[in-house]
Amino acid sequence: MIELTGWEPLGISVDWAAIERELGVPLPTDYKELYEVFGGGVFSDSVYFLGRDEGPGAFDFLRQWRVGLSVDRDSKFGDVSAVAPYAVYAPGGKGLVEWGSTEWADEYFWLIDAERPGNYPILARSNDVGGWVRYDMSTAEFLCRVLADADFQPFGIAQYNLGMMFEPGSGAP
Template sequence: MWVQRVIELTGWEPLGISVDWAAVEQELGVPLPADYKELYEAFGGGVFGDSVYFLGRDEGLGTFDFLRQWRADLSVDRDAGFGAVSAVAPYAIYTPGGKGLVEWGSTEWADEYFWLLDAERPGDHPILARSNDVGGWNRYDMSTSEFLYRVLAEADFRPFGIAQYDLGATFEPGSGGLSGDGPTEPSVP
């Protein structure tokens, strides 16, 4: 239902991208949200409303590839050279078999959107988001597509709603060759 709402809001024609989700989920050790997979298959990775970066699953997308971002985040989180403090404190980046964060989106304003994954609760995918302007984490017990829809369509979805800026609910595919000249780099903190 929420995926369809995002499609209708953007006027997007679903792409029908095929992904080997079993291989992705095997690497992570947990299943991904079904609606996220549906969103990616319809849109691919790219930018909503000229400001919300949606990470997909395609090695060709470079920085729009959520697995590539997760691997980089995990590497930094594990690097003893940065001390014992995580960039996502009080949480940690998800490690297979454990509990932690996996980023699936961000904004040009350095807002970040993560799932809190827990190998012991494989069907549970709460969203943790933080705004560059407002300190601390916000937890949302809703689907990825509902959260994305609310960010794009509801001006009062504070502090993350972008409808208040009248940017439109457009979608521009990432640089994976899906539509030619799209944005090439999200501002992933």
């Protein structure tokens, strides 16, 4: 990813242990490395990468996860979930945690199962597909394929020639 974007690593320090205690599971190692290098922000003017942005929160996956979990658990919405047929991950359970999206409303999640820590399949959905697509690959590989592989459909954006750059989010150092 560094070579693709020409990005100079930021070396962001994050208290991953505190975040993982709140979630009840460890996060993917490659995701943590990506965040420490890039921070939260936007790749190629269209792919939003969520991290731990303690600023206003636009790129803060933890804040968005908390809101999603609160809404998912709110009884006034009944059994309807924004990530149906799944649920938003709750500590100790099984569900989705969003880590990225696009300006075209594509969404990227990990399917986390507290009973299977270290296993992080990616579930992605797009309005073009109409359902969930599962990928058994790392976060970094998925993101790289989205950005650089024109044949990675329906999620690849390389065919649009948007360039390979990164713009840090609001809370970047």
